[in-house]
Amino acid sequence: DAGVIQSPRHExxxxxQEVTLRCKPISGHNSLFWYRQTMMRGLELLIYFNxxxxxxxxxxxxDRFSAKMPNASFSTLKIQPSEPRDSAxxxxxxxxxxxxxxxxxxxxxxxxxx
Amino acid sequence: DQQVKQNSPSLSVQExxxxxxxxxxxxSMFDYFLWYKKYPAEGPTFLxxxxxIKDKNEDGRFTVFLNKSAKHLSLHIVPSQPGDSAxxxxxxxxxxxxxxxxxxxxxxxxxx
Numbered sequence: 001d002a003g004v005i006q007s008p009r010h011e012x013x014x015x016x017q018e019v020t021l022r023c024k025p026i027s028g029h030n031s032l033f034w035y036r037q038t039m040m041r042g043l044e045l046l047i048y049f050n051x052x053x054x055x056x057x058x059x060x061x062x063d064r065f066s067a068k069m070p071n072a073s074f075s076t077l078k079i080q081p082s083e084p085r086d087s088a089x090x091x092x093x094x095x096x097x098x099x100x101x102x103x104x105x106x107x108x109x110x111x112x113x114x
Numbered sequence: 115d116q117q118v119k120q121n122s123p124s125l126s127v128q129e130x131x132x133x134x135x136x137x138x139x140x141x142s143m144f145d146y147f148l149w150y151k152k153y154p155a156e157g158p159t160f161l162x163x164x165x166x167i168k169d170k171n172e173d174g175r176f177t178v179f180l181n182k183s184a185k186h187l188s189l190h191i192v193p194s195q196p197g198d199s200a201x202x203x204x205x206x207x208x209x210x211x212x213x214x215x216x217x218x219x220x221x222x223x224x225x226x
Contacts, residue, residue: 004157048212056212100146100163102160102163105158105159
């Protein structure tokens with residue numbers, strides 16, 4: 001079975017540019033999570049979707065960050081405008097609802113903002 | 115405030131010996147715990163979980179122990195293999211919520 005697929009794997013762009021990260025969750029999973037990993041703060045939850053609906057976006061750092069899930073098989077995380085402090089590895093994860101099921105992670109997007 | 119703590123950033127163990135990774139939590143409402151393994155340039159991979167109704171769960175070489183009174187869990191790997199060298203994260207949540215809280219990870223190095 002295909003796991004969670006993220007693209008691109010690496011993104012290098014200049015400050016001020018728009019960045020879009022993409023995620024395809026595991027088929028049949030109805031919960032999707034976006035995380036950011038940094039040395040300073042570890043793995044932080046940015047936003048959680050259940051059945052394509054954003055449930056909790058309290059982890060989104062500021063208005064420059066937005067996320068969408070137009071259907072069950074696709075989600076995007078957008079940063080506009082990007083800043084150097086947004087440089088991090090961004091992970092997408094999916095799971096089967098709210099029962100005690102583990103989250104399955106993609107391989108991440110390493111984002112560098114110059 | 116770090117609700118899930120992994121106080122050892124790194125650990126080195128000889129191949130064939132036991133690796134013990136520790137995790138402490140502060141929130142007594144947590145009742146479901148997981149361990150993830152992460153290789154460089156890959157996402158975390160689910161390893162093993164334990165519910166608070168148990169104090170031990172075993173899967174092959176991996177065993178997780180939960181001490182609720184001490185708010186402590188540990189992952190035992192026996193015997194350790196060089197392929198086990200990775201960063202290990204523990205995570206916890208209250209089953210009434212969706213949000214997992216992750217520790218900061220312990221880097222395990224298994225020496226051949």
